[in-house]
Amino acid sequence: MLSRYCRRWVAAFALTCTVSAPSAWAGPDDDTLVVAFQREVVNLDYLYTTSQEHVILSDLTDDRLFDVDTQTNEISPMLATSYTYVDDTTIDVTLREGVHFHSGASFSADDVVYTYNWVLSPDSGTRASGTVSRWLERVEKLGPYQVRFHLKDVYPLALRDMARRIPIRRDGAYQVDGKDDRGAQALRPDGLGPYRVESFEPGQRAVLVRFDNYYAGSPKGRAAIGRIVARTIPDWGTQQAELMSGGVDWAYDMPLDVAQSMAASGRAVHQAGPSLRVSFVVLDAGGVAGPSSLTDLNVRRALNYAVNRKAIAEFLVGGVAQPLFTACHPAQFGCSQDVPHYAYDLNKAKSLLAEAGYKKSEPLELWAYRDRAVAEAVAADLSAAGVNVKLRYGQLASLDRARAEGKIRAYIGSWANGGTADTAMIARVHFGDTDRNLSRNPQVAQFVMDAERTNDKARRTDLYHQALQIIADQAYWIPLYTYSVNYLMSPVLDFPIPPDGLPRLYEARWKQP
Structure with missing residues (x-):
């Protein structure tokens, strides 16, 4: 089996030009x-962008209220110096003094209030609005260097969202000649x-x-x-x-x-x-696209046994990639590993398909949009188990449109988790109220949403564990690997x-x- 994956390696291409080594870099x-960067950067304002390249540049030109320690996963102050939970839905933040924008303007509470209220405004159209408006009601100035955040409900990731998603803009940054201008910071953001x-x-x-x-x-x-x-x-x-x-x-x-x-x-x-990005196959366990063999638990389990995750991670992805068995990244808070694992077992896969009465005449259209070699390997593994796989490789936009219309039975997904090491970042999107949720299990959705409505870490851990247990036991996904x-x-x-x-x-x- 491993030799088949080894043959997928492509010999590195040689340069057609002769390049002499420079005497000094x-x-x-x-x-x-x-x-x-491979992908284009067309806007330097991270409030209006989402790609990894934009995040990298924003970290250079912008600062946020808080930072996340990548070693401990703990929140630490950045533009803030401290914070206090007045109650479960009220957070007071004290700001750093003596900080200046690139334009020379002094940083103060007015800038924080302006930034967050701009993001909350329905007219701003920022890419961060959806994230923040879920939990934030308003921001109030308490003093020159103190602000108060009023939350809509208990939300344990408030500080983390402040740390990762909202760069602070100067008061009035999006007003030009007395009018709102969404592109005012696109070419040369006045950052911190x-x-x-x-x-x-x-x-x-x-x-x-x-x-x-x-x-x-x-x-x-x-x-x-x-x-x-x-x-x-x-x-x-x-x-x-x-x-x-x-x-x-x-x-x-x-x-x-x-x-x-x-x-x-x-x-x-x-x-x-390492990376917080993970790869997985989503299966239409809920019959969203209509009746099919994927609503049969034995079929879904068979597909899980059929895929050689270890070989894919080692020979196709390489580096520090690891096989994945849970519907989240193992480095994330709440990502329990104590769930059913489906080790590669081709005979077990064939046996379960036979037990389910699977008919090979039924095609399984598998959608994919990136990592083509991996998509082909997954399709080959499923075919070896006796599944009639039709790989449909194309653009992400086409996949998103078909999924929104309820026309996809299986697709290979990839999720970067917004750079946040918390299971909430993948669970809420893929098992909550979105078109990415093809299992449609209300109990799982309830566990996921309840985990976002408590600040009790032990309670959150237990809720995610229960959700992940069901997801694995019911084989709603075929988790594949962590990226390198x-x-x-x-x-x-x-x-x-x-x-x-x-x-x-x-x-x-x-x-x-």
Whole structure:
């Protein structure tokens, strides 16, 4: 079985041009770190964007009230200095003094109140509005450096949402000539982060320079590198050539074969790191798309036994990828591992299909939109068990539309959890009241929602455990694997590998000669 996966490896392609090694990497010479992104960055205002590239840049140019310690998963102050729960739905936050925006304006409570009220406004249209409006009623100024958050209900992730999703904007930042302007911060946000925007060409490059007036005491610390240039280079081959020549110092999310080829050349360093992203197959256990064999528990369990997660994680994903057996990431709070596991067992899969009276004449259309080699491997495994699989590989937009219309019986999903190590981030979306929930089990949905209505950690842990037990026992998903992120970098760059898969470029520094 493993040899079949080994044959899926594609030999790393060779560069068609001859590149001589530079005598010295350009980065340290002019203190400029050049990073490559595959996807375009068209807007620097994270309130109006969602992709990983935008998060990376926002962490450089913006700050939030709180930070999350990636080692302990604990909340720590950033623009705030402390917080107090007045009661379960009221939080008082004391703010840091002596902080300045890149424009030179002083930071105060007015900026926090303005930012959150802008996000809550139905006219703002921010991408963060849905997240915050679920739990926040309003924000009140108590003093020049103190604010009060009034929650709609008990919500244990309030501080975490403040830490990850809401960069603070200057009071009036979205008013231009007396009118609201959603794009006012798109090209050059007036941020509070360790870097300020020097120039920005949407879809091509952003140039950031170290903000010398960045406040002392930030958990980010003072940036070591003076300038960062983020370039959009969609072609992996071009990224590889640029790394070889020294035109790019850092790239991430590289295909494994490309990363290993570069490392073998000695021109770049390859490191693999963990990610909170997970991959899984969602099965139409609730019959959302109409009657099918997937409403039979034995069939769903058979499909779980049929997929060789370990081989996929080891040979197709590589790095630090691990096989997954739960409907969440093991690093997340509340992600119980004490649930039924379905180890790879082809004979068991065939036996359960026979017991269920499965008819091979019934096709199973399996949708997928990324990681094609993995999709093909899953389809091959299911076919080997006797399932009539029709792999439908296409665009995410088409999959989302078909799922919203109730036309999908099975699809391979991927979820990054918003960089948040809490089971709520995956459970509420996939087992709550959304079209992603194809199991439609009201008991599971109740457990998930109840876990978000209590600040009691022990209670939350128990509720998620009960939900995950049912999800695994009823085989609503085929959990596949945790992702591994491939980083390539100049041999003279020191870049700490993040434990959550979110690169923090402000931590990068040049190695001492």
